[in-house]
Amino acid sequence: MMTERTMPAGPHGDEAGDPGQDAAGTRLxxxxxxxxxxxxxxxxxxQTIAAAAGVGLNVIAECYGGKSGLYIAVMEQSIGPWHQEVRAARRQGPPGAEGLIWLIDSYLDYCLEHPEMPRLWIYRWMSDATDIGGPEERISAPLMEDVMAIVRPAVAPDVDPDAALWTFVWAIHAYMQAGFLDDFGRPRRPENPQTLDRFRHHLHQLVWMMTAPDPSLREPR
Structure with missing residues (x-):
């Protein structure tokens, strides 16, 4: 079950404030x-952000301290709810291949429900907002610590756990942009049921290949 999504506290703290301003901050x-x-x-x-949200520029400053603070809040919210699920799974989830399959399935499902999230991070990796520090240290590093606690003991001893994880992340983020291409080069959207089933099955196959203790079981067929 998806964890309830909450808005990160703005740069001025999380004390109860004016309801109208709180609503404007959420809309922003x-x-x-x-x-x-x-x-x-x-x-x-x-200016474009304020106009699209129907608020004045002062609201961005008052709620988030400016555009950069708003960006940090967006990046935190983009992945925060899934991180809460991962924390719970780290404590109580199934071990081994089943735990890794849960991790991959839940991440794929989260991306499908929040398609803006992989795009935000792809932009970040392509040197967007390089003048803003913080997302990697405040958001990515704690998340990776919890994720790797599930991945590392699940993969076979001769499999690189970091490379294994990033194989899934890169595949899912790319899949979210175009799904599969058909024989004519046209995209089959990520949410297409048949396309999604094929992709999910492929990810599960990768999990079983990476977790099989006998390397001969991981040979391509």
């Missing part, structure tokens, strides 16, 4: 997330 977060995912942080102005 949603609109900015969509725009950053579509155009990147560097490709959108503060």
């Amino acid at each position: 977060l949603a609109v900015a997330g969509r725009l950053f995912a579509e155009l990147g942080y560097d490709g959108i102005s503060t």
Whole structure:
């Protein structure tokens, strides 16, 4: 079950404030997330974000301290709910291949429910918002620690756990952009049931290959 999504505290703390301003801050977060995912942080102005959210520029400053603070809040919210699930699974989830399959399935499902998330991070990896530090240290590093606690004991001893994880992340993020291409080069959207079933099955096959203790069982057929 998906963890309830909550808005990260803004730069001025999380004390109860004016309900109207709280609503404006929540709306800003949603609109900015969509725009950053579509155009990147560097490709959108503060004025455009404010206009799209129907608020004044002062609201961005009051709620998040400015565009950079809004960006950090968007990045935190983009993956925060899934991180909560991973924390719970690290404590109580199944071990081994079953735990890794849960991890991959839940991440794929989360990306399907929040398609802006992989786009935000792809932009980040392509040197978007390089003048803003923090997402890697505040968001990625703690998440990776919990994720690797599931991946590392699951894969076979001769499999690189970091490479295994990033194989799945890269595959899922790329799949979310276009799904599969048909014989004519046309995209079959990620949410297409048949396409999704094929991709999920492929990911499961990769898991079993990476977790099989006997290397001969991982030979391509």
